[in-house]
Amino acid sequence: MKVKVLVLGRLLQSLHEKLVEHAEIEYVDREAPLAQDMLMAHLKGKEAVISEPLDTISSELMDACPSLKLISNRAVGFDNVNLMQATQRSIVVTNTPGVLDAATADLAMALLLACARRICEADRYVRQGKWTGFKSDLMLGPDLFGKTAGIIGIGRIGQAFAQRARAFGLKLVYTRNAPRDEQDDKFKDEFHAQRVELEELLQRADFISIHCPLNSQTRHLIGQAELDRMKPECILINTARGAIIDQQALVSHLVQRRIYAAGLDVFENEPEVPQQLLELDNVVLLPHIGSACFETRRRMSELAVDAVIAAFSGSRPEHVVNADAWNQERWDLITKEHQTATSK
Numbered sequence: 001m002k003v004k005v006l007v008l009g010r011l012l013q014s015l016h017e018k019l020v021e022h023a024e025i026e027y028v029d030r031e032a033p034l035a036q037d038m039l040m041a042h043l044k045g046k047e048a049v050i051s052e053p054l055d056t057i058s059s060e061l062m063d064a065c066p067s068l069k070l071i072s073n074r075a076v077g078f079d080n081v082n083l084m085q086a087t088q089r090s091i092v093v094t095n096t097p098g099v100l101d102a103a104t105a106d107l108a109m110a111l112l113l114a115c116a117r118r119i120c121e122a123d124r125y126v127r128q129g130k131w132t133g134f135k136s137d138l139m140l141g142p143d144l145f146g147k148t149a150g151i152i153g154i155g156r157i158g159q160a161f162a163q164r165a166r167a168f169g170l171k172l173v174y175t176r177n178a179p180r181d182e183q184d185d186k187f188k189d190e191f192h193a194q195r196v197e198l199e200e201l202l203q204r205a206d207f208i209s210i211h212c213p214l215n216s217q218t219r220h221l222i223g224q225a226e227l228d229r230m231k232p233e234c235i236l237i238n239t240a241r242g243a244i245i246d247q248q249a250l251v252s253h254l255v256q257r258r259i260y261a262a263g264l265d266v267f268e269n270e271p272e273v274p275q276q277l278l279e280l281d282n283v284v285l286l287p288h289i290g291s292a293c294f295e296t297r298r299r300m301s302e303l304a305v306d307a308v309i310a311a312f313s314g315s316r317p318e319h320v321v322n323a324d325a326w327n328q329e330r331w332d333l334i335t336k337e338h339q340t341a342t343s344k
């Protein structure tokens with residue numbers, strides 16, 4: 001008996017073919033977040049789901065779908081899944097780290113350049129027919145070279161951003177949620193980066209890029225007080241998760257021009273974007289496309305599909321985020337049950 005899998009979104013044909021060898025697949029391709037009852041209706045009777053940041057996998061959903069054993073989240077972030085509740089129910093959760101670092105760091109750098117050099121604003125200016133000729137004071141913005149970038153969270157994506165920032169001649173400070181260790185020496189050697197406390201980073205950085213995961217410790221990590229500490233010329237970039245910033249506080253800082261600009265690929269209640277942001281020139285707004293490159297998205301999907309195939313073949317998937325939920329004996333049994341049902 002094949003595994004019953006719900007795929008939220010699409011799969012490339014080659015990956016569909018790979019998965020369909022092992023699974024009976026239902027696809028739900030949705031443009032906007034599905035209401036929980038709709039999601040519930042599709043998830044009923046499924047043993048695995050390939051989900052994305054758009055899909056909230058709540059404890060109610062888990063309760064309503066007792067056959068669910070695996071949530072293969074096609075993203076590195078997994079804040080859309082109630083991890084604690086999944087673990088309590090022995091539902092294994094996997095993600096797709098390592099394959100999207102360069103793409104996401106590229107986008108953070110693109111946002112920084114777009115904000116500093118006012119690229120979107122300048123593009124609108126040309127399209128609107130406002131350009132009358134070269135002017136030495138037209139669309140000025142801050143130089144990058146020689147300035148200081150602050151990196152909040154220096155995991156894989158933060159390090160990829162550090163490499164790019166160094167190439168642009170930026171000095172680096174960073175925060176890290178771990179005790180000091182040899183990694184800090186490595187960052188010093190490799191990026192000439194200095195580890196500081198958040199408060200110091202906020203005060204020293206000309207540009208700040210957020211690269212930490214969203215969890216209970218980082219929700220609203222950047223609030224009113226933190227924004228107050230930033231330099232008025234600071235540019236804030238977020239390609240991580242919207243709720244790491246208190247969005248209301250950020251909007252009011254931007255409206256009052258208390259920081260220079262913001263480049264946002266993520267928002268607190270996606271896909272909602274506050275009207276006030278839409279009206280500002282000093283923000284660049286993107287629809288959560290950090291990893292949206294052909295090769296990167298293919299690799300993410302491959303990892304998500306491979307996790308389903310591995311688990312239901314009795315092998316621990318490569319990227320399990322709730323290690324406690326993986327019980328080899330249980331999965332051996334699940335695999336055996338499937339094989340027995342197939343051979344009948």
Ligand code: GLV
Nearest residue numbers: 053075076077291
């Ligand atoms: C996308 O946002 C991801 O977490 O991979």
